[in-house]
Amino acid sequence: MSDLMKTMAASASGMAAQSARLRVVSENIANTDTPGYRRKMIPFERLAAAPGIEGVQAGRMQLDRTELTKVRDPAHPMAGPDGMYDGSNVNLMIEIADAREAQRSYEANLRMFDQARKMTASVLDLLRR
Numbered sequence: 698m699s700d701l702m703k704t705m706a707a708s709a710s711g712m713a714a715q716s717a718r719l720r721v722v723s724e725n726i727a728n729t730d731t732p733g734y735r736r737k738m739i740p741f742e743r744l745a746a747a748p749g750i751e752g753v754q755a756g757r758m759q760l761d762r763t764e765l766t767k768v769r770d771p772a773h774p775m776a777g778p779d780g781m782y783d784g785s786n787v788n789l790m791i792e793i794a795d796a797r798e799a800q801r802s803y804e805a806n807l808r809m810f811d812q813a814r815k816m817t818a819s820v821l822d823l824l825r826r
Contacts, residue, residue, distance in 0.1 A: 702817070704810075704813040705814060705817075707809075708809040709752070709810060711802065713755070714741050714755045715799045715806065717755035718755065719803070722796045725737055725792050726789065726792050726796070729787045729789055730784075732768075732783060732784060733783050736785070736786050737758050737760060739756060740757075741754070741755065741756060742754055742756040761786055765783040765785065766784040766785065768781065770782065
C-alpha cells in the first residue's frame with residue numbers, strides 16, 4: 698500500500714476517533730444539570746488496521762470518578778432531609794475546551810486526508826499522460 702493511502706487511512710481513523718470524542722463531550726454538556734450524572738471520558742487507543750497501517754480508535758468509555766457536587770435545594774424532589782442532593786461532576790469549561798480540541802484535531806486530520814487525496818489524484822493524472 699502506498700504511503701499516501703496509509704496517510705489517508707491514518708487520517709480517517711483520527712477523524713472517526715475525534716468524532717466519537719465530540720459525541721461524548723456533547724452528551725456531557727447536555728447533562729451538565731442532570732442530578733447524579735457522571736462525566737464520560739473516551740480514551741484513544743493505538744490501532745493497527747493492517748501491516749504498515751497505523752491509526753487511532755476510540756477506546757472503551759469511562760466514567761469520571763471525581764466527587765459529585767452537592768447542591769442545596771430543599772424544594773428539589775431528590776433533596777434529602779438536609780435539603781442537599783448530588784449534582785453532576787461535569788465542568789462546563791473543561792467540556793468546551795475538550796470540544797474545541799476535538800474539533801481542531803478533526804479539522805487537522807481532514808486537511809491531511811484532503812492533501813493526500815489531492816496528491817493521489819495528481820499522481821494518477823501524471824500516470825494517465
